[in-house]
Amino acid sequence: MPIYDFNTRILIEKGWSDDKKYCVTTPYGKKYLLRISTIEKQDRKRVEFEMMQCVEALGVPMCKPIEFGTCDEGVYFLQSWIEGKDFEEILTTLTDTEQYSYGIEAGQILKHIHTIPAPNTQEEWEARFNRKIERKIQMYKDCPIKYENGQFFIDYINANRYLLKNRPQCYQHGDYHVGNMMIDYDGKLQIIDFDRDDFGDPWEEFNRIVWCVQKSPLFASGMVNGYFYGNVPMDFWRLLALYISSNTLSSIPWAIPFGQSEIDTMKNQAKEVLEWYNNMQNPVPSWYKGA
Incomplete structure (x- = not known):
């Protein structure tokens, strides 16, 4: 056409x-x-x-x-x-049960996406992600704006890098969160915006869950439980905290060109993340509702 x-x-x-x-x-x-x-x-x-x-x-x-x-x-x-509504806009109007159920569905959809393997030529994850970590830490150190207690993120990353060793890789949507979902007029969840897709550790895909939590901790909890069928390994939580720490560090230099509003958003988000993780002392975040 x-x-x-x-x-x-x-x-x-x-x-x-x-x-x-x-x-x-x-x-x-x-x-x-x-x-x-x-x-x-x-x-x-x-x-x-x-x-x-x-x-x-x-x-x-x-x-x-x-x-x-x-x-x-x-x-x-x-x-x-897709004829429907942005999921982000209607999520908070749903009942607690509906929010959690859609989270379960989102987690199961993501698990399905992750059945697509990465090519055999893909670089080992540990080496690739460690380079990314180094770049993000340096960006943060060079940034004129710092988070209050931002060093907790760096300390946690450095103490848990060993978890990157021998991680499997698969196809990733690349930006999987409530902002890239819709509800069609039949009430079915639809996934949109694949333009940041990549290959990597399937668990890294949860690094955008921060945006889900800020809308609905129940949806975010359902997403994790749906993905793991209710049996969430502790190493997932440890790695997720590392991936979120890495993302949070680079968010402040990213925000600067977009102005004070985005800077404030990222500062508030970093503060919230530190609260969830008790200054990165507890790898299971406080927002998580068990299966």
């Missing part, structure tokens, strides 16, 4: 992606999501398209990949349009 066959093209302003996103409509009234990227991203976007086809083949409820190609504006990527 050539992208010039659309009757309407409405720009979508939401999200952090560099892609231009549009709701487009065919002459027959069918809607699609159209994403357009710069031509430099052609190879990256082709891989993303192919991996989304693999995820769709598993039966994952998602924005489905329809067509990929080049156009005058760069690289285009056509996906199915």
